[in-house]
Amino acid sequence: MWRVQFYKNNYDEREHQAVGEVLNSGWLTMSQKTFDFESSFSAFLGNGSKCLAVSSCTSALHMALLALGIKQGDEVITPALTFIADQNVVEMCGAKNVLADITSMEDWSVDPCDIESKITEKTKAIMIVHYAGYACDMDSITALCKKRNLFLIEDCAHTPGASYNNKPLGTFGDISAFSFFANKNIAAGEGGMIVTQNAELYEKLKNLRSHGMSVLSFDRYNGRAVSYDVGAPGLNYRITEIASALCLVQLSKLEGANNKRQKLVELYNKQLSGVPHISIPYKDFSRGSSSYHIMPILLAEKIDRAALIESMKNDGVQTSIHYPAIKSFTAYKDKVLSTPKAEYVSARELTLPLYPGMTEEDVDIVCDSLIKGITRSAES
């Protein structure tokens, strides 16, 4: 149906083989592939990172708040331009979301000054997202957390392979959360990783992941344990062996895949430079290297976004939006304060297709269709 899809899997025979190995092993949930993935991810992030693979980034974010003791009456500062999972987990803990706005129309990362202005006596933690794989201003944010004694949670759903001043994203927070959802840089359908450098938090998170049980089902399957204790209540946020097998292969392909993404983003930037009625964020980004998770653009006010999406769809080009304003959702409209810059972007952002297997011709097709649609919209 699509000439250029928004996203396509970056799979080959290696993923098929890895999944086959799991199916042949006779055991489908957390065991050797998961342990291997966790240790590979720890080595990949370095800096003393301790990693636990989980069912999703949302589970990881929820576990992070629980492990840090966030509860009713607490406030958590969350990014205004992000996926709703960030706000949902805060709500699920009974705490209050306080949105921090983005920095500018060129830099859509959360603004450290706006974070600081929103800190109250009730604030317990700051959650940030590295939008599209571009690092937030980590010097300012970590200094602020230190000064005000606040926990830092990094939403790293977009960031595998990205860094800030040569230090991998996901190694700055007290706890960090990665996503391996279907269209992510490491994709397994569903899956996530929770990361900490703190041994005590690591033990808490391990218990939270699997019902608070003292031993894994795998140990009982292997005859290494008969029964178990439950020291504190927990959840089932375990990953499957199939997802871990896919993630292990995807991790080994990450650098090459991110390099391809970078080349495609550079090509987009070149082709779209000077095109009227659009601008591209992060063009002069200098806080580190990106993982180029998505290709967002900003439309001028006179462009009708819905009509443009329809026109591109008619050309066979699939697009997306990252993200609708938090305030636009029924569950949040009366709960969060306005964040004017993020709301401006939410109303005018358009995400173009981007995936490692995309060709230069695909970029041409997208850009031709975009320019045609914009010209038509600007003239009407």
Ligand SMILES: Cc1ncc(COP(=O)(O)O)c(C=O)c1O
């Ligand atoms: C920024 C951001 N945070 C959190 C999530 C949630 O990830 P998951 O689907 O793995 O729960 C996503 C997924 O789309 C995301 O993009």
